[in-house]
Amino acid sequence: MQSSENNQVSSYTEEITLFADVIVPVAVPNTFTYRVPREYAASITTGLRVIVQFGKTKVVTAIIARIHNKPPEKYHAKYILEVLDDAPLVNTKQIELFYWIADYYMCTVGEVMNIALPSGLKISSLSKVQFNPSFDTPELLTEREVEIIDELKKHQSLNYDELARFAEVKNVYHIIKSLIQKKAIIVFEEVREKYSPKILKKIRLNAFYEDSSYLTALIGELEKTPKQLDVILNYLKYVPVLRTPELNKKGLEKSALTKANVSESSLSTLLKNGILEQFEVIVSRFEEDLDFVEAPTPILSSAQESAFTEIMQSFQEKDTTLLHGITGSGKTEVYIKLIEQVLESGSQVLYLLPEIALTTQIVVRLRKVFGDKMGIYHSRFSDNERVEVWKGVVSGKFQFIVGVRSAVFLPFDNLGLIIVDEEHETSYKQFDPAPRYHARDVAVVIAHRQKAKVLLGSATPSIESFYNAKIARYGFVEMKERFGNTQLPDIELIDIKTARKQKLTKGDFSNMMLDTMGLNFEKKQQTILFQNRRGYSPYIQCEDCDTIVACPNCDVSLTYHYSNQELRCHYCGHREPMSKTCQACGSAKLKTRGYGTEKLEEELQLFFPTAKIARMDLDTTRTKTAFQTLINEVESGEVDILVGTQMVSKGLDFEKVSLVCVFDADRMIHFPDFRSSERAFQMLTQVAGRAGRRGTQGKVLIQTNNPTQKILKQIIENDYEGLYQDEIKEREDFQYPPFTRIIKITLKHIDQPNAEKAAKALALQLIEKLGTQRVLGPEKPLVERVRNQYLFEILIKLEKAINLKGAKTFIAEQVQNIELSKDFKGVGIVVDVDCG
């Protein structure tokens, strides 16, 4: 792993002092140079984690980015305190990637490191104070200090927080400083590794008794103590020592014995007498997972087979290929064959999925084929588990990773293939905090650097990717048939406006939608009702004075959540109990307005009292188990109608869903954003794709106020090409991606005029060099105030031909200008490159 450069330097270590430039996990622009202690000189390499003192109080985990022998000129380098790893946990390719990301997405390498490494790999330090036992001048102490010292004597040590709580002061620092001066206390750093390996307690029989005559003798002897005999017999039941003595080496989990209802005290007696022995092993957190049934590689249909061949051909010429396969075309089987092929060639494979899709059936399916070669990297996993996956990639245990966005940071060094499934998904873009990276785009960069191939898969590709395929930058493969010859669902529009006029509605449901749902229920088929809005109702209005209850911190209405009778802000998380009366006029006539999933669930229950109705949204799937339970219930057919947000449209395949109803299509279509048509098409096509599997054609009903909208026609006819042509023309006319790159700068301040002034000043500076064509705004965003901060946005469009690096440097300078300016104190600025 050591680079030749490092080796060369290391061989002179007798005379030369080494220095290491390290990345610290902080939002500071530079790397920092530390001195390598002599004892580490021979073994130090890039990619090792080290512990360093950073600033006066912090001790942090850093990564070695470079090793050299030039002492810094302007300051004395501090020593590296400790080296944490024997072999690099971060490889050179990753470090280069960190720099690329920092550069491209306009943030610091430290911020990249912070997001890239699971927190279990970032040791934290706590400053602790301890009473100095050789303290002998108590007369110097003030009364208060004596109290603190007395408290400190009671404990081995206390950290700052604990001390502050006891002393009942906000800033404990003064006191600590004074006590250090008087030599009454000692301050030390407690460094603590967050990752803790999973330890299993095991029991085995003393090897002495592996001999049959001794074992028989033992059993005879234990006749007197039946409880102990019981323990031994139980052990032998699991581990037949005589037949398979090698199993005895591995022993048995202690918990297996205790679960078998044996006497605990007898067990400890046996241990004490040396008949049984206890030992500990470090185990993988994933081993329990491994009772998978190895399934044969799926047999591909002829359409899948030819898609596979085409992809392989495409990879001959292109590094990236877009697979456009309609919903239900069976892309997964094609992926599996590709993955197998690449793994056989000895290269690593990364399969990226959006957050929600990962929890579902796909993982089970992949596990069956790839078993323990496959690692899963998911945000719902604990940090310890993520560290194990990271280490598993380093050690080569995991050649294949299925993961979410952040899996692009894993320490691959030999990737052969990256699959980005559902590549159009917006959750691949990170919004907060920095780095605001797009995992699909980063994947393409990684692949390029590791000479790997990328397969982007989607039924509804992003306009950008489709464009790249059109101009032949990407290869292109299509799958136009649904697997098993199932037809695409029949989509029908319902003109809700006309229906309302003709009084053919109940609530905001058209009779037609309700009737169809009813019929479907009678046929014992499942229905999905899609409404992309959680909660009961998006706002509450007073009938007398028209006041709408708003969030105190943001400029949005509060959403009413029925389940716990509270109002919630979906922007800042503010919660307040639902009040019975209007806070403005005292009237009791408060009305819920608009429809969220909760309200639809409630209304449907009234319409269909005997149906089992379930709801799937953020609120019902907070935990891993809740999510899985719900999926199981739907899969087993217990649930008749599933009401849900966009969650129901992603990666879920339910056999018996034959009807999909979209409650309100218009809100999505008219969202004020240049991507709204694309998004609406994607979302409605994906949710429609849930209807009908295995030979039966599904039905989709969409309620809209305006059924003549062109995009709806395109959705009905599954005319992606048509959508693309419309969109790409518009994007070209108005200079949006893929013809430009967009950088969004958001400025925040508690006072709106201040935010506006700063935004205007920044825009002016930007325009000076970039011109009014490229700089738009500043403008108030849709929601003007979030978390008590007023927002202004500037949009920068950079054409592809521009010197991107130069432009970004200029933008960064101007942003810094504003940040440092005395006129705009307290203005927060966020730069988002390629904003969604």
Next chain:
DNA sequence: AGCACGCCGACT
């Protein structure tokens, strides 16, 4: 970012 340091005003 996080935090010490320094200056300033309030209060015993």
Next chain:
DNA sequence: GTCGGCGTGCTC
């Protein structure tokens, strides 16, 4: 004089 508040600048 001591304590806390807030603005400023640095971190190898």
